[in-house]
Amino acid sequence: MQFWYGLAQLIGVHTILGLSAYVVLQTGQVSMAQAGFFAIGAYVAGMLTAIADWHLVPALIVGGVAGAAVAALAGFPALRVKGLMFVVATLAFGEAVRLFWFNFTFQVAEGAVKLGPEGGEGFKQIRFFPANGWTDLDRAIFIWSVLFIVMAGVWWLDRSRAGAVLRAVGEDDLAAQSVGVNLTAVKVTAFAIGGFIAGIGGSLYSHYTTHIEHANFGVILATFAIAYPIVGGLHNVFGTLAAVIFIQGFLVEGLRFLGDWRNLLFGFLIVVAMNVSPRGFVSVYRDMSVYWKRRVHGGALLTFLLIVAGEAAGYSIVAIVDGVIGRTGLQYNHMAWIFFLVVWAAFSWSGLAKLIQMIPAGLSRLSGALRGTLGTSPTRRSGRTA
Amino acid sequence: MLELWGLTKNFGGVVAVDALDLKVEEGEIVGLIGPNGSGKSTTVNLIAGIFPATGGKIAFKDQDITDTQPHRTLECGIARTFQNIRLFNELSVWQNLWVAQNAPETKKSESFLKRWMSGSSAARRSVEDGLAFADLADKGDELAGNLAFGEQRRLELARALSAKPSLLLLDEPAAGMNLEEVKALDVRLRKLQTMGITILLVEHVMELVMGITDRIAVLNFGRKIAEGTPAEVQANELVREAYLGTSGKSSAGSAA
Numbered sequence: 001m002q003f004w005y006g007l008a009q010l011i012g013v014h015t016i017l018g019l020s021a022y023v024v025l026q027t028g029q030v031s032m033a034q035a036g037f038f039a040i041g042a043y044v045a046g047m048l049t050a051i052a053d054w055h056l057v058p059a060l061i062v063g064g065v066a067g068a069a070v071a072a073l074a075g076f077p078a079l080r081v082k083g084l085m086f087v088v089a090t091l092a093f094g095e096a097v098r099l100f101w102f103n104f105t106f107q108v109a110e111g112a113v114k115l116g117p118e119g120g121e122g123f124k125q126i127r128f129f130p131a132n133g134w135t136d137l138d139r140a141i142f143i144w145s146v147l148f149i150v151m152a153g154v155w156w157l158d159r160s161r162a163g164a165v166l167r168a169v170g171e172d173d174l175a176a177q178s179v180g181v182n183l184t185a186v187k188v189t190a191f192a193i194g195g196f197i198a199g200i201g202g203s204l205y206s207h208y209t210t211h212i213e214h215a216n217f218g219v220i221l222a223t224f225a226i227a228y229p230i231v232g233g234l235h236n237v238f239g240t241l242a243a244v245i246f247i248q249g250f251l252v253e254g255l256r257f258l259g260d261w262r263n264l265l266f267g268f269l270i271v272v273a274m275n276v277s278p279r280g281f282v283s284v285y286r287d288m289s290v291y292w293k294r295r296v297h298g299g300a301l302l303t304f305l306l307i308v309a310g311e312a313a314g315y316s317i318v319a320i321v322d323g324v325i326g327r328t329g330l331q332y333n334h335m336a337w338i339f340f341l342v343v344w345a346a347f348s349w350s351g352l353a354k355l356i357q358m359i360p361a362g363l364s365r366l367s368g369a370l371r372g373t374l375g376t377s378p379t380r381r382s383g384r385t386a
Numbered sequence: 387m388l389e390l391w392g393l394t395k396n397f398g399g400v401v402a403v404d405a406l407d408l409k410v411e412e413g414e415i416v417g418l419i420g421p422n423g424s425g426k427s428t429t430v431n432l433i434a435g436i437f438p439a440t441g442g443k444i445a446f447k448d449q450d451i452t453d454t455q456p457h458r459t460l461e462c463g464i465a466r467t468f469q470n471i472r473l474f475n476e477l478s479v480w481q482n483l484w485v486a487q488n489a490p491e492t493k494k495s496e497s498f499l500k501r502w503m504s505g506s507s508a509a510r511r512s513v514e515d516g517l518a519f520a521d522l523a524d525k526g527d528e529l530a531g532n533l534a535f536g537e538q539r540r541l542e543l544a545r546a547l548s549a550k551p552s553l554l555l556l557d558e559p560a561a562g563m564n565l566e567e568v569k570a571l572d573v574r575l576r577k578l579q580t581m582g583i584t585i586l587l588v589e590h591v592m593e594l595v596m597g598i599t600d601r602i603a604v605l606n607f608g609r610k611i612a613e614g615t616p617a618e619v620q621a622n623e624l625v626r627e628a629y630l631g632t633s634g635k636s637s638a639g640s641a642a
Contacts, residue, residue, distance in 0.1 A: 161484055161485070164477060164481045164484055164485050165485050167474065167476065167477055167481075168474045168477060168481075168482075168485045171474045171475065171476055171477070172472050172473075172474060174436065174456075174472065175468065175472035175473070175474065176474075176485070177455070177456040177457050178434060178436075178456050178457075178460065178465075178466055178468075178472075178546075179460065179465075179485060179486035179488060179545055179546070179548065179549065180457045180460040180461065180486065180488025180549050181457055181485070181488070182455075182457050183457070
């Protein structure tokens with residue numbers, strides 16, 4: 001069970017990281033700096049709770065704001081370049097942030113222990129969770145609650161006019177400019193929102209691992225951050241979640257039984273997954289948008305309810321899986337793959353959406369059949385033969 | 387209304403637009419024609435602020451707008467369409483118009499949050515008006531990329547009008563259209579003129595240009611070689627030479 005909660009926390013934090021890249025990707029920018037903003041949130045929030053004795057929630061927000069502020073400052077020069085040059089610029093910036101923390105020492109002695117980051121040694125003793133007696137389940141629920149707020153926020157952004165503007169900029173920035181969109185403002189705003197979300201994710205990360213060091217925030221993490229939304233699809237936020245579950249839950253954890261062969265299969269399976277769904281795992285966006293295009297607020301409310309329902313379903317699934325493992329002796333790996341197939345089927349267009357489409361037809365067929373057996377609707381029967 | 391004073395643009399060593407003087411009065415439809423590569427599109431891009439001018443001055447409503455950013459020129463009241471259609475293909479028709487609701491008065495009348503989250507009801511009404519203008523009222527939910535060619539042209543025009551411009555720069559709006567579509571465009575442009583919108587029309591389709599414009603300026607190698615009413619321009623020797631030396635009324639059209 002310990003393992004499960006740990007995995008849930010990891011997936012939650014990585015999804016937040018992926019969503020931060022998702023927002024920036026909407027404007028057509030591939031940002032390799034998300035791990036840097038993630039690190040800033042992690043260190044800032046860690047220092048606030050460990051040294052200044054803040055509660056986690058305000059520390060989380062300050063961590064996010066710090067990420068956003070740095071992102072906005074970095075955004076003005078970085079967004080002057082485009083395409084590959086932007087990738088290189090953000091990559092360099094992310095590494096600069098990592099090396100900053102590598103050289104940063106700020107320690108306060110509290111009794112026998114010294115608190116605070118210590119350069120290359122890292123930042124130990126971020127003990128907000130254990131000190132306040134939070135169980136693993138508490139932590140997982142807290143992280144997923146934050147994730148769910150972030151997801152709802154990004155979804156709302158997606159459905160709003162601002163989201164349409166972001167997508168317009170991503171598709172053709174010259175045309176967007178020509179219809180009156182201030183490119184610099186929009187791109188920097190998107191970058192700052194991304195920095196804010198990454199900062200929040202980093203704050204959660206440092207608290208659930210309790211020990212961070214500069215090496216946690218390298219290029220690999222930055223690559224994962226942009227891989228999640230791209231593998232999951234840029235149509236809506238659920239794609240990123242599905243991709244994190246796929247990559248972290250199934251490729252990283254689920255294939256652990258393969259030993260060293262895992263790394264070989266890992267990349268191969270990502271390629272396979274992207275070939276199977278080239279537009280990302282989740283491509284229902286368009287079909288949903290037909291219903292929700294003009295009812296932004298209603299859509300947001302509906303989304304809110306959907307996410308709540310999804311969360312409830314997620315927790316029940318965890319409980320059920322746990323029960324199945326306990327009773328049958330199946331391994332986590334097997335369960336993980338079964339779960340993944342179910343999630344993929346449910347979220348891909350050929351799964352849930354088609355199923356929903358079939359419901360009216362199925363119902364009318366069912367009612368037709370019922371009427372037929374009851375013999376109350378001769379006109380309908382003749383209509384059907386004609 | 388729009389005045390170009392010695393407008394010049396060099397791309398490396400190539401002079402795309404060479405000391406161009408042009409005046410567009412309010413309410414006019416002015417045509418800008420010339421062989422391929424004569425600098426028509428460059429002129430439009432310079433006015434819209436896509437790239438900075440090498441020299442010269444652009445004035446709009448007695449205000450210097452040389453080297454203004456595109457979204458700022460739009461705020462001044464200049465909207466444009468593109469030679470090769472540039473819609474947001476992955477957005478719906480409705481969203482294409484929604485994104486473009488950037489008229490200064492719309493911006494002023496809304497709170498920031500309202501504007502960015504959902505757009506005001508005025509903006510939404512304006513989107514519906516745009517759909518009606520483009521005859522796309524029943525296609526609001528379709529992706530712009532899935533529209534037929536003529537529909538995309540109409541949508542781009544409607545999108546440009548969303549900002550309630552006083553000057554419209556049209557870069558070959560009739561390219562690739564059949565005769566019937568050109569006629570419909572003609573009607574649409576005359577309607578815009580009655581609404582008080584001034585139009586600078588870059589076009590190769592002479593049936594449209596000769597019929598609708600009040601004045602025509604002819605470019606060749608970035609220089610203005612002639613200017614006048616359609617009849618005057620058609621009679622001009624230099625213009626005939628520019629169009630491959632052929633003569634006659636329809637020659638300009640076939641050369642294009």
